[in-house]
Amino acid sequence: DTEVTQTPKHLVMGMTNKKSLKCEQHMGHRAMYWYKQKAKKPPELMFVYSYEKLSINESVPSRFSPECPNSSLLNLHLHALQPEDSALYLCASSTVPNYGYTFGSGTRLTVV
Amino acid sequence: KNEVEQSPQNLTAQEGEFITINCSYSVGISALHWLQQHPGGGIVSLFMLSSGKKKHGRLIATINIQEKHSSLHITASHPRDSAVYICAPNSGGSNYKLTFGKGTLLTVNP
Numbered sequence: 001d002t003e004v005t006q007t008p009k010h011l012v013m014g015m016t017n018k019k020s021l022k023c024e025q026h027m028g029h030r031a032m033y034w035y036k037q038k039a040k041k042p043p044e045l046m047f048v049y050s051y052e053k054l055s056i057n058e059s060v061p062s063r064f065s066p067e068c069p070n071s072s073l074l075n076l077h078l079h080a081l082q083p084e085d086s087a088l089y090l091c092a093s094s095t096v097p098n099y100g101y102t103f104g105s106g107t108r109l110t111v112v
Numbered sequence: 113k114n115e116v117e118q119s120p121q122n123l124t125a126q127e128g129e130f131i132t133i134n135c136s137y138s139v140g141i142s143a144l145h146w147l148q149q150h151p152g153g154g155i156v157s158l159f160m161l162s163s164g165k166k167k168h169g170r171l172i173a174t175i176n177i178q179e180k181h182s183s184l185h186i187t188a189s190h191p192r193d194s195a196v197y198i199c200a201p202n203s204g205g206s207n208y209k210l211t212f213g214k215g216t217l218l219t220v221n222p
Contacts, residue, residue, distance in 0.1 A: 042212035101145055105154030
């Protein structure tokens with residue numbers, strides 16, 4: 001298995017909702033990432049987990065809460081989002097350190 | 113000054129043409145990634161290279177570490193190659209961050 005699988009592919013949520021994005025890989029990669037990408041812009045790093053520990057938080061608002069329950073799974077919990085948070089959320093994984101990146105196909109999030 | 117400069121920003125070609133996309137970076141790196149993103153889609157990693165040249169099908173990537181420059185070439189381009197191509201170097205070590213170029217939008221017309 002050489003893929004990073006993200007679910008759901010599309011998500012529409014209200015500003016008072018709580019939802020979660022899921023990312024899974026079975027390549028034995030020990031680093032996992034969340035990126036946010038706005039239209040026609042490069043991805044922006046949000047969080048990095050290394051060996052299931054949060055190693056980088058790029059000053060992301062607390063309405064985004066990451067979780068890494070095990071080495072194969074990465075979640076992003078969403079609560080009280082704003083319309084400007086609408087974007088493509090990409091998960092990626094890599095060997096350590098930072099080689100052999102594999103990206104997921106993303107979750108297209110719309111906040112209404 | 114942006115740490116990663118890609119050129120051109122937009123490129124239109126006819127099917128069959130040879131394509132070159134260039135990337136220059138100012139930081140010291142341990143590896144550089146070339147990524148492909150179709151409109152509205154996720155990102156596919158095409159190459160990771162730290163020296164020399166790699167080839168995969170019609171795609172060739174080269175890097176010159178001393179000159180801090182990398183190129184992505186597409187031979188016999190096809191409309192399905194139409195996508196954004198992104199150069200993303202990383203400095204390695206404990207720094208897990210990729211630095212992304214702004215991307216090159218390639219359109220290949222039939």
